[in-house]
Amino acid sequence: MIVGLVGNVEGIEPTFITLNVSGVIYGVHVSLRASALLQEGQEARLYTTCIFKEDAHDLYGFLQPEERALFERLLKINGVGARVALSVLSLYGAPEFGALLKAHDLRGLQKVPGVGKKLAGKIMLDLEGYLAFGIAPNPHATEAALALESLGFKSDVVHKVCAGLPAGLNTQEIIKQALQQLR
Known part of the structure; x- marks a missing residue:
């Protein structure tokens, strides 16, 4: 890889x-x-x-690890392929996309080529809390959240647990502490 x-x-x-x-x-x-x-x-x-x-x-x-993490997270949504995920990042940076999610701005999301009303709603629902919990600005927390989701834990639960952990932890420490709470 x-x-x-x-x-x-x-x-x-x-x-x-x-x-x-x-x-x-x-x-x-x-x-x-x-x-x-x-x-x-x-x-x-x-x-x-x-x-x-x-x-x-x-x-x-x-150019930023946060963009890569957002791209990879978007790919996990059924109906979002690499082209749509890249289009999202072409129109919005990670902080702007986070603000869009917090504001539940479906119209802003529909400005992305290939994203209609139905897909915009699905993206909003699937990513609810992803950036709102402050996960995206910390690449270690983002990587840990993606790893935990790949193990089968639900996204909203993972982000709540990760948001409650102390700042300054590396990816492995976040995963270890989150797994203790998720058991």
Whole structure:
């Protein structure tokens, strides 16, 4: 699994860049916001997610770990694929998306290409509390929450438990303490 890349940007398209990492050139899907901030010839650090399908192996890159965590969380929602998740991040950064969730702004979410009224409602319902509990700004808490959810714990319960833990813990400590409370 590739979780990050550091290299020189060789080419930029609106939602795709090529990144030269020590002579190996990677094609990476990025948000519109990320491609606007990058320049050819510039060294870039990307936090990545790999998605493997029968017909494709795609790499998605993000400038902040919070963006990657939000992308991965959006992918867990039935009906949200990589294109829609990337469109969300093209229109909203993690803090703006958190404000959108807190305000229950369905119309703002429907501005994302590919998100209609039904999917917007589903995203709101599934992510209720995700950013409201303050999980997203701390990448350790975000990673721990995603790990606990992958173990089968419900999202809302995980976020309530993680929100009650002391600040400054690393990912492993958060998982260990959360598991003690979730038993």
